[in-house]
Amino acid sequence: MSRLDQQIFWDNEYKDPQLVTKSFIPQSDVTSFLSWVRRKQKYPIDVDATILDIGCGVGRHCIYIADQYGAQCFGFDFSATAIALGNAYIQEHAVSGVHLTVQSLTDKIPLQDNSVDIVIDAMSSHSLLQSERVFLLSELYRVLKPGGFLFVRTFLKDGDANAKELLKRFPGPEKDTYKHPRLHVVERVFEEKDFKQMYGNYFSVVSFDKKTGYQKWDNQSYKRRYLIAHMQKKS
Ligand SMILES: C[S@@+](CC[C@H](N)C(=O)[O-])C[C@H]1O[C@@H](n2cnc3c(N)ncnc32)[C@H](O)[C@@H]1O
Numbered sequence: 001m002s003r004l005d006q007q008i009f010w011d012n013e014y015k016d017p018q019l020v021t022k023s024f025i026p027q028s029d030v031t032s033f034l035s036w037v038r039r040k041q042k043y044p045i046d047v048d049a050t051i052l053d054i055g056c057g058v059g060r061h062c063i064y065i066a067d068q069y070g071a072q073c074f075g076f077d078f079s080a081t082a083i084a085l086g087n088a089y090i091q092e093h094a095v096s097g098v099h100l101t102v103q104s105l106t107d108k109i110p111l112q113d114n115s116v117d118i119v120i121d122a123m124s125s126h127s128l129l130q131s132e133r134v135f136l137l138s139e140l141y142r143v144l145k146p147g148g149f150l151f152v153r154t155f156l157k158d159g160d161a162n163a164k165e166l167l168k169r170f171p172g173p174e175k176d177t178y179k180h181p182r183l184h185v186v187e188r189v190f191e192e193k194d195f196k197q198m199y200g201n202y203f204s205v206v207s208f209d210k211k212t213g214y215q216k217w218d219n220q221s222y223k224r225r226y227l228i229a230h231m232q233k234k235s
Contacts, residue, residue, distance in 0.1 A: 003106065006127060008076045009185055009187055014058070014081040015091045018183070018217050024089060026064040027122055029228050031213075033151045034065065036207070036230060037118065043149065045069045049117045051141065052109070054136070055124020059086030059100045064098035074111065075104040078123075104157075106132045106182035107137045121152045126188045133188075133198070141202040141233060150231040152202055156210055157189040160225035182217050195227060 014022065037043045045051075049071035053061050054077030063086070065073045075098065077083055086100045086174050103110070105125055125133060140150060157163050157176060166178040172186045176194070179186050196205050207230035214221040 003104070006185055007104075009183070011055065011079045011081045014079050014085060022058055022085060024058065024060045024063055026061050027153070029153050030061050030120060030122055030151065031064070033120075033149075033228075033230055034069075034118075038147050041149070041232075043117070043147070045071055045118070047071065048143075050074070050115060050165075051120065051227055052111065052116045052119045053120040053122070054105055054140075054193050055121065056086070056100065057082045057084075057124075058089065059083075059098060061120050061122060062086075062098045062100065063089065063093075063095055066095055071117075072097045074116075075100045076105070076109075078102060078104045090192075095134075105136050109143050111143045114145045117145055117148050119144060119148070119150045121150070121154070122126070123153055125152075126154045126190075127185055128188070130188075137199065137202050144233045146233060146235050148233045150229075150233070152199070152227070152229045152231070154227055155187060155189040156209070156225040156227040157191045158225065160189065160223075162215075162222045164187045166224065192227065199229065199231060202234060204234055206230050206232050218220060 034045060038045055047070040051065050051071050051073040053075040056077045057060055059075045062073035062075040065071050080102045083100045083102050090098050107126060125136060170178045170181050172178045177186050177188045209228040211226045213224055213226050215224045
């Protein structure tokens with residue numbers, strides 16, 4: 001599946017969702033992470049903070065952060081439909097401090113070096129190829145301030161029977177990828193050791209949690225494993 005096909009797939013998803021959420025309620029792992037940054041790490045999130053949400057969808061996390069903490073939040077997504085839905089909400093509810101832009105995760109991030117306090121990747125970068133992921137990580141490292149934080153929630157391979165079945169029956173172009181038979185997108189699942197090794201080149205993995213959840217399509221729920229990593233830029 002080419003990059004353009006993936007972009008079209010996601011854009012159609014926001015027009016007629018089977019998988020994504022058009023909800024503006026933030027995901028609880030993201031709100032827990034923000035509390036952890038403030039309370040446990042004693043790192044302020046306030047009007048002076050700059051947040052980046054990559055693959056932001058309709059921008060639910062940016063809207064929450066701007067509303068809750070008064071921070072500036074930049075959200076990038078390559079679905080023009082998702083960004084238009086988010087911008088309509090922002091206008092209707094007069095939300096300030098949120099900047100949603102159509103932009104691919106494979107492009108250079110249009111933000112200054114060392115300018116971002118927190119990056120959020122909530123189930124967004126797992127469809128990248130490995131070379132694209134390496135480029136993205138170098139970009140996140142570049143834009144994050146020294147001591148800035150990165151949140152990642154993504155698919156965990158360890159203990160996920162559905163992932164193993166998908167990998168066996170519908171292998172994708174690279175290690176630990178499958179082409180989803182129904183959704184037609186390529187997804188990567190991560191072993192804990194591979195994830196820690198890859199992200200560990202740039203970030204200290206401060207907290208690593210594993211959870212069970214459900215991926216829904218065609219009105220059915222499939223049990224999946226997820227990893228939730230709280231990371232800090234290495235100096
Ligand atoms: C499962 S959704 C999650 C959306 C959002 N993070 C949230 O929690 O509501 C994945 C998102 O990643 C976006 N995405 C996937 N690949 C992307 C890419 N290469 N560039 C930009 N956005 C991408 C999709 O358009 C989609 O909005």
